[in-house]
Each structure stands twice: as C-alpha cells, then as structure tokens.
Amino acid sequence: MRRRQLLAAGGCACALAWAGPVAGAPGARVVVVGGGFGGASAALTLKRLDPALRVTLVEAGASHMTCPFSNAAIAGMMDPERLVRRFDGLRHAGIKVIRGAVVAIEADQRRLRLAQGECLDYDRLILSPGIDFRWGSPEGYDPAAAEIMPHAWRAGAQTLLLRSRLRAMADGGLVVMVVPGSPYRCPPGPYERASLFAWYLSRAKPRSKILILDAKDSFSKQALFLEGWKALYGDMIEWVPAGKNGRVVAVNAKAGTVETDFETYSAALVNVIPAQTAGRIALAAGLADNTGFCPVDPITFESRLCPGIHVIGDAALAGEMPKSASSANAQGKMAATAVTASLRGRTVEPALGLNVCYSLLAPHYAISVTGVYEVRDGERANVPGAGGVSPLGASPDFRRAEADYARGWYANICADSWG
Numbered sequence: 001m002r003r004r005q006l007l008a009a010g011g012c013a014c015a016l017a018w019a020g021p022v023a024g025a026p027g028a029r030v031v032v033v034g035g036g037f038g039g040a041s042a043a044l045t046l047k048r049l050d051p052a053l054r055v056t057l058v059e060a061g062a063s064h065m066t067c068p069f070s071n072a073a074i075a076g077m078m079d080p081e082r083l084v085r086r087f088d089g090l091r092h093a094g095i096k097v098i099r100g101a102v103v104a105i106e107a108d109q110r111r112l113r114l115a116q117g118e119c120l121d122y123d124r125l126i127l128s129p130g131i132d133f134r135w136g137s138p139e140g141y142d143p144a145a146a147e148i149m150p151h152a153w154r155a156g157a158q159t160l161l162l163r164s165r166l167r168a169m170a171d172g173g174l175v176v177m178v179v180p181g182s183p184y185r186c187p188p189g190p191y192e193r194a195s196l197f198a199w200y201l202s203r204a205k206p207r208s209k210i211l212i213l214d215a216k217d218s219f220s221k222q223a224l225f226l227e228g229w230k231a232l233y234g235d236m237i238e239w240v241p242a243g244k245n246g247r248v249v250a251v252n253a254k255a256g257t258v259e260t261d262f263e264t265y266s267a268a269l270v271n272v273i274p275a276q277t278a279g280r281i282a283l284a285a286g287l288a289d290n291t292g293f294c295p296v297d298p299i300t301f302e303s304r305l306c307p308g309i310h311v312i313g314d315a316a317l318a319g320e321m322p323k324s325a326s327s328a329n330a331q332g333k334m335a336a337t338a339v340t341a342s343l344r345g346r347t348v349e350p351a352l353g354l355n356v357c358y359s360l361l362a363p364h365y366a367i368s369v370t371g372v373y374e375v376r377d378g379e380r381a382n383v384p385g386a387g388g389v390s391p392l393g394a395s396p397d398f399r400r401a402e403a404d405y406a407r408g409w410y411a412n413i414c415a416d417s418w419g
Contacts, residue, residue: 034128035059038313038328045336075196089419129279173268278315300338319380358406
C-alpha cells in the first residue's frame, strides 16, 4: 500500500498478520484483563482465529474512555462522550465480558481473583493493564494533588476535570505543563495537549501563556511541533528542556506552585504528567522489572518473568515500539496469534508491528509519525527505512489532510479494537 493508504487504514493494518481461523483447541480458556486498545483487540482476534476458544474479558469499568483524542475533548473540539467505547461488539462476537477488578494473579494455579470474590481459571492469560503512576514523582504529587493539578493521563474523570479547569481560568493566566522523562504513555501526547490548550486559549483567553517544563532535552516530532506552534500561536507556547532548568522537582498543589532546581512558578492551571509504571496488577504479580514495566518475548509477548502470561500495551517493555494505542492494538493481535498457536502445540513466526501516531495542533492541522518494528537481536526494533514523519514546511492543505487522516485513523482503530 502507499504510505497514505496505510496511514488511513491505521488500526486495521495489523490484521494482515494472521491468515484466518484455525482448528480449535476445544475447551481452552483464555482470559484477557483490560478492555482498552490492547485487551479488546486481543479478545476479538482470539475469537476470529479460533471460535472454539472460551474467551473472557475482565474490565473494571462498564466502558472504556480512550486517551487518543482526549486532548481534543479537553480543548472543547469534541464532546467527551464520543471517546467512550462499550463492549457490545465483543459480546456479539461470543466473548464473555465481566466487569470487575483483578486483585490477584495466582500464576501457579492459573487463576485470577476478582475484587468481588469471584475466581477465574485460565489456560492462558493476556494482561493489558495500562499504566499506573509513580506518586511522589515529582515530590508533592499524590492522588490528592491530582484533584487540584489534574494529570488526565488516564482518560475518564481526570479528562473532565482538566477540561473544566481550563475553562475556569482567567484570561492572562499561566498554564504550566509538567512532562516526565521517558518512558511514558504516548510520547508526543504532552505536546499535542499544549497545542490544543493553545487552540482553546487563543480564542477564549488570548492573553494567556503556556509553559512546558520538560524532564527531557528532546521529544517526538519536535521540529514539527515547534514549526506548528510558531505558525499557529506565535509565542503563546514556551518549551523549557531539562538542560535549561525544565526538570520539575516538586509541586505544591495548595499553593499552585511548581519548582525546578532554580525557579518557582505560580500558575493559574498546572497539568502534571507524573512518571509512570505498568498497571498495579502487573507489579503485584511480579511481572515488572526494576524499570517498573514488564519484559516480554518480542514475538509472543509472553512474560520473561512468568511463563503463561502475555503482557501487552503500555505495560510492556517492547523495545523501540512505543507506548501507544496503535502499538497496543498490534500487540494484542500478535499475542492472540501466539496464544492460539501455543494451545495447538505450534510455533508462531515473528510478525511486523506497526505504530501510527497523529498529533492535532488545531482542528485542521495535524502531523504524524509511523514506525514498523521487526524482531532483531531479541528485541523489537525499527525497520530501517520504514515509517517516517510528516515533512517540515508542508502546505496548509497537507496539514488539513493529515487532520482528516487522524480522524479516519481513530474511527478505524476503534472499530478494529471493539468491533
């Protein structure tokens, strides 16, 4: 396919990694934990590959609110309700959906324990638990502080809180964004958020300013973001890298202040994106290493610390494959293919992984990055010469087309993940 066709296809592209249903493993029980892009796509792929499997999806919520396009909802470009994905398509495919929180994984017994007291036995487990936060990084940032300085890095109540705080601030106020060091969910996400903050503020509160305090010295699609900020918003957005005193060491939610090594800033609105780990259940089950994330086999996504459990999505250490919705969707399919093969006593061949990431800087201005990832030297690594980023200096029509592709990608990957 031409690159633009591939980008528009988005989440559907990885479906080419499997060839269709195979003979069933009668009675085999596969449990998938987590109903986001990774878990939902894994559950659907399992059923498509092997309709005889007994597939159960466990999800704590009645629905899933997506992080992709949540920045657009925060900025008022779309209704937050449009981010909500429900599980009717999975049920229709024959997947049992249980609403509940997993409190323990008894790997030696191949059993899950749920908060409501129920136990689930499994033959294979796919875990897609998302992220948790390193509270106290930066100092002073804890769950109580998050109610004053929202992170909105897990979509839901925090998304709505940050949206309301943005609207409530006075014209002329300072917005401070605190960005962590890598790794974290959605590497370009903070900079898209700053862009859409600016889109809203330039119209509703044009005397305001956005200050990005970054624990890094560079970021994804940096040149494209800087070009777009200048063209769209002038000097409204200022980015301060770590090397120029951008690393935040502490916050005081009650005082509304943010501290770096040499400066203290007082802001009308503070958006703190804290350092992150794999979801809590992965940590409790001993699936994470000292990075806080889960090392996995790059072909099957089976845990390197606990055989029989496959970890996908933002919780996994997948080499150069980033923590994104597109990666999670692709990993869900690869893990499901590996599980199905394993239950039939077969091996699985390495499949290419695909990541497609769009960033909106305004409703009709977007940029993108794509990557293709092979298994090389025991890790997921970029395929040299594959993928790439949007060109610098592109025309307004090109940026508008990218924004249209972004919306098409979102619609496709949601349909591909939840049916």
